[in-house]
Amino acid sequence: MAGQDLQRREILRIMGMAGVAAHFPGFATWAFAHTHPASGPEQIKPAQYKPQFFSDREYALVERLTELIIPSDGTPGAREAGVAEFVDFMVAHDRSQQYKLRTGLTWLNAHAEQTLGGPFPALTQEQQIALLEPLAYKAKHRPGEEDGRQFFRAIRELTVMGFYSSQIGYKELDNPALRYYAESPACPHTGDPEHKHLAPAKW
Amino acid sequence: MPKQIYDVIVIGTGAGGGMASKTLTEAGLKVCALNAGRRLVPTKDFRNHRMPWDMKFRGFGDPDKQAQSYGFMDSEWVEGVWEHEIPFTMAPGTTWMWPRCFAVGGKTNFWGRSSARFGEIDFRAATLDGYDVDWPLTYEEIAPYYSRVERMIGVASTVQNRPSNPDGEYLPPFNLRCIDHILHSGAQKIGVPYLPDRIAQLTKDHEGSPACHYCGACTTGCDTGSFFSTPWRFLPKAEATRNLDLRTDALAKNVLVDENGVANGVAYIDRKTRQEVEVHGRAVVVAASCIETARIMLNSKSRHWPHGIANSSGQLGRNLCDHLYGESANGYLPQLLGQPSFPDNVGDNQVAWMPRWQNLQNPREEKFIRGYSVYPGGGCTEYPWYAVQTEGFGSSYKREVKRRYPTPVNFTIQAPSLRSDTNYVDLDPEAKDPYGIPLARIHFQWDENVLKMWEHSKQVCAELIRAAGGVFENSADEPAIPGWSLHETGTCRMGNDPKHFVTNRFGQTHDVPNLYACDASVFLNCTDKTTTISILAFTLRTCDQVIEKFRRGDHQRV
Numbered sequence: 048m049a050g051q052d053l054q055r056r057e058i059l060r061i062m063g064m065a066g067v068a069a070h071f072p073g074f075a076t077w078a079f080a081h082t083h084p085a086s087g088p089e090q091i092k093p094a095q096y097k098p099q100f101f102s103d104r105e106y107a108l109v110e111r112l113t114e115l116i117i118p119s120d121g122t123p124g125a126r127e128a129g130v131a132e133f134v135d136f137m138v139a140h141d142r143s144q145q146y147k148l149r150t151g152l153t154w155l156n157a158h159a160e161q162t163l164g165g166p167f168p169a170l171t172q173e174q175q176i177a178l179l180e181p182l183a184y185k186a187k188h189r190p191g192e193e194d195g196r197q198f199f200r201a202i203r204e205l206t207v208m209g210f211y212s213s214q215i216g217y218k219e220l221d222n223p224a225l226r227y228y229a230e231s232p233a234c235p236h237t238g239d240p241e242h243k244h245l246a247p248a249k250w
Numbered sequence: 251m252p253k254q255i256y257d258v259i260v261i262g263t264g265a266g267g268g269m270a271s272k273t274l275t276e277a278g279l280k281v282c283a284l285n286a287g288r289r290l291v292p293t294k295d296f297r298n299h300r301m302p303w304d305m306k307f308r309g310f311g312d313p314d315k316q317a318q319s320y321g322f323m324d325s326e327w328v329e330g331v332w333e334h335e336i337p338f339t340m341a342p343g344t345t346w347m348w349p350r351c352f353a354v355g356g357k358t359n360f361w362g363r364s365s366a367r368f369g370e371i372d373f374r375a376a377t378l379d380g381y382d383v384d385w386p387l388t389y390e391e392i393a394p395y396y397s398r399v400e401r402m403i404g405v406a407s408t409v410q411n412r413p414s415n416p417d418g419e420y421l422p423p424f425n426l427r428c429i430d431h432i433l434h435s436g437a438q439k440i441g442v443p444y445l446p447d448r449i450a451q452l453t454k455d456h457e458g459s460p461a462c463h464y465c466g467a468c469t470t471g472c473d474t475g476s477f478f479s480t481p482w483r484f485l486p487k488a489e490a491t492r493n494l495d496l497r498t499d500a501l502a503k504n505v506l507v508d509e510n511g512v513a514n515g516v517a518y519i520d521r522k523t524r525q526e527v528e529v530h531g532r533a534v535v536v537a538a539s540c541i542e543t544a545r546i547m548l549n550s551k552s553r554h555w556p557h558g559i560a561n562s563s564g565q566l567g568r569n570l571c572d573h574l575y576g577e578s579a580n581g582y583l584p585q586l587l588g589q590p591s592f593p594d595n596v597g598d599n600q601v602a603w604m605p606r607w608q609n610l611q612n613p614r615e616e617k618f619i620r621g622y623s624v625y626p627g628g629g630c631t632e633y634p635w636y637a638v639q640t641e642g643f644g645s646s647y648k649r650e651v652k653r654r655y656p657t658p659v660n661f662t663i664q665a666p667s668l669r670s671d672t673n674y675v676d677l678d679p680e681a682k683d684p685y686g687i688p689l690a691r692i693h694f695q696w697d698e699n700v701l702k703m704w705e706h707s708k709q710v711c712a713e714l715i716r717a718a719g720g721v722f723e724n725s726a727d728e729p730a731i732p733g734w735s736l737h738e739t740g741t742c743r744m745g746n747d748p749k750h751f752v753t754n755r756f757g758q759t760h761d762v763p764n765l766y767a768c769d770a771s772v773f774l775n776c777t778d779k780t781t782t783i784s785i786l787a788f789t790l791r792t793c794d795q796v797i798e799k800f801r802r803g804d805h806q807r808v
Contacts, residue, residue, distance in 0.1 A: 115643060116643040116647070117648050118645055120645045120648070122648075133308065136307075137307070137313060140313050140314050142314055183643050184641060184642060185641065207637045211633060211651075212309065212310070219652065220591060220630070220651075222630065223592065223595070223630055224466060224467075224595055224630075224632040225301060225465050227463040227465055230425070230464075231424045231596050232425065232427070232592065234428040234430070234592075236428060236431070240431040240434065240435055241719065242428060242432050242583075242586065245585065246589075249590060250653050
């Protein structure tokens, strides 16, 4: 039986690859972490990806926002996963979002100037976070920032989509999707159907 | 070239048409099957093993084209497979979502696979609660056909001894996951059933098809044929008999009749040449799926049938029913917070079900009549949908998304609408498709009874989450819009009285003895169960009749 399963998995693997090779045009320009050296984000040159919608300056700001939303901390974050490229690509194909995002970036810089005396990229990380918190948390919402909140909701959603659909995002969650099994996986906690006595949480 | 005449013309190759083509050709009859779309190539068209980062839009699809998508199944994984060229219209006040797959095999390529038998409680519902009429057959009559179908296609489940759900012949069930055990304990506390679903998905090698490999991507097609679909399991058998002529891109337009008003063929549009073609046969099986079947028959107008073929009752297209779908409740299970991930999505989350538990002893126990079932889901899915609802950003947010990953749960209701005179399909008097065929126009509203079920399910499912030690978060404000379930029934209902029913108890039209309907159009309503396995069982029974009529000479062999 085991031999048969192995054979079946091998067939599946080859079929899967043939499908991809025949029909997927490829994303040679899309940067993913596994193609980068592990030593740090500063080695990644933005010039590797030519934005399709945002200007270079806007794109740098988008990239900064994505890494504030999903940072590289103990594990790789949005920067290593190339999320800014995904955001740019999606917005380039989404006319309904373009105006909101472009004006949102302008609003963010103006807002930073007004409240902290410099454009968003010139602020310290602490200042940047302090500026975003009222947009992100209901308890910290401030009147007059509705447009900013709407913009942040949009960029955050795109960032989340881009990160958790990337290979790095899959690794982050240990996402078990699209693996093959010989039997349908069964709950391993026999004797504890209510799951009241599980080993302590890992995260 | 002499004009070729077939024994039977079958319109459609989905559950009904595929079963008809297989059964009739295996009995030696010469069949011409018409299919409105192309053949799929599993290695090309089913991208189910492709990771999101191997796809242009990561599986989310092109945003600028979202408005043209039917959503859900009509995704980047199966691009160009769902039908977009042939539109439909809606009467004022109706909203209707109608995803259709015209490729060979139809919706069996992507279906949900849940396969419960209808039971006596469904067939005799009118006797029990006084609404509408009973089905013109008993469970005992159809039961052997369900058994034959289950043996053919392979259904994984357990014997459950429930009054509304007759048991069948099953392969070993799917194993229950952590979320199932936790929800089961909650269900027990509030007294509702929580059981392995009945799934037409192979847990063992079966009839030459390999067992499932549990990749979880069933809704985008299966490239090993490990769940039932006609292109993998029936059509190769039909073609092996050399009695099948399968014509693709053949969009059926109308049933042709002879000088006596008896069916003698089908006119179709060859979508490649855009030419109209006629094909002739001694009997015609319409299996184009409920609404499409009504459209073809209503468009089959002649001197004999001025209002559509076999429509002397005026009931053709009437009595449209549908399953109300909607997310009755969602939440999460704190027991699993921070636990290692688990492959919960192995059968596309189709592992367990909560079969109808309402109105079983007393048909009027609840504020509504009849009943609904619920499909639970959740756990580690391909994409963490809850993440967009989770507040915040930064490391704390990233950690929370990871902590929550194994915990989400949700419940989807499947509730039948009641038959109504105001829910029906007719031909749009003006709008036509690109080939000049009048469009189907849909008239549909949810009824009060089904909306009461929806409200009831929201309460029960929230209660279940809490009883399981979980945190209830939301219920959808509104149910999904009609049509979303893909379980429409009616339009050619079966009954003994030719004045009130289009087809008889065998799916043969009362008016035209060599015209049959083999899809959910013959069902009296949609019950709380899914339709596919019943389409297969009823079609098998109809085909036994067709074969017998050819044998006896009621239909002349070619």
